[in-house]
Amino acid sequence: MNPLNHVAIIMDGNGRWGLKNKESRNEGHKAGLKTVEKVIKETINQKIKYLTLFAFSTENWNRPKKEINYLFNLLESYLSNKIESFNKKNIKLNIIGTKNFSKKLNKLLNLSEKKTAHNTILQINLALNYGSKFEIINAIKKINKNNDKINEKNLSKYLETKNIPDPELLIRTGNTKRLSNFLLWQLAYAEIFFEKKLWPDFNEKDYVKIIKKFKKIKRNFGKI
Template identity: 85%
Template sequence: MNPLNHVAIIMDGNGRWGLKYKSSRNEGHKAGLNTVEKIIKESIKQKINFLTLYAFSTENWNRPKKEIDYLFNLLEYFLSQKIDDLHKKDIKLNIIGIKNFSKKLNKLLNFSEQKTSKNTTLQINLALNYGSKFEILDSVKKMKRNNDKINEKNLSKYLQTKNIPDPEILIRTGNTKRLSNFLLWQLAYSEIFFEKKLWPDFNEKDYIRIIKKFKKIKRNFGNI
């Protein structure tokens, strides 16, 4: 049985779900939050220590401004309503990406991180304004600036995921088979599961099925 410590998820398909069922991409993003809460709850049940969620990429700024504004308003609402509950459940919130948002959202993100900083049951890494290519280039620049030897260990030291183990599993919903500039360095040996379901339709049974399948996989890491 393979140990499972860290699950990363590309939550794809919210907009398509919204258009299909509610004639609104924004309604899909709203519905996706329900799935987030279900997966957080199941992650705790499964005793997973790290859950990384791809919420907003550096490329997502190319979306219509109205949709971007709605996404950030939804995030503000979620954090303001749920951060106390997350804290009570001993969940730590950690942001990876560049906090280049409104003063109000930046303040709320910083507050949420500080409030939950000592929690240990589950760490949620929320990838916001995150791009893996930028992260890797930035890490190389920091190595050079500090005159560090360029090697894997030092590069990892300057990543935004430093002190976080690499994911054993990557799940991408939405029937799309690509990584979309997400954790390119960290996913080198992750087991990847592409799901046809759109994110709002993804549920605990789907999650448990993937976990069970992962635990039976023979992981060689280059060996036979």
């Protein structure tokens, strides 16, 4: 049975689900939060220590302004209501990506990280305004600035996921088969599962089914 410490998820399909079921992309984003709750709960049940969720990419700024504003308002509301619950459940929140948002949201993100910093049951890495290519280039710039040698160890040290084990498992919902500039370095040897269901339709049974399949995979890492 393969050990599983870190699951990364590309939560794709909210907008399409909203248009299909509610005639509104925003309603899909709202429904997607319920799936987030289910996955967090099951991650704890499975005793998985790290969960990285791709919430907003650097490319998502190209979406309509109204949708972007709705997403950030939804995030503000979610964190405001859930941060105390995270504390009670011993969940740590960690933001990866550039905090280039409103002063209000930046303050809330910083406060959420500070309040949950010492929690240990689960670390949720929320990827916001995140792009892997930018992250890698930025890490190389830091290596050069500090006159360090360019090698795998040093590059990993300057990534935003430093001190976090690489994901063993990536799940992408929404029937789309690409990485979308997400954790390109960290996912080098991850097992990848593309799920047909849109994110709001994804449930605990789907999640557990994928975990069980992962644990039975023969992982060679280049060996026979």
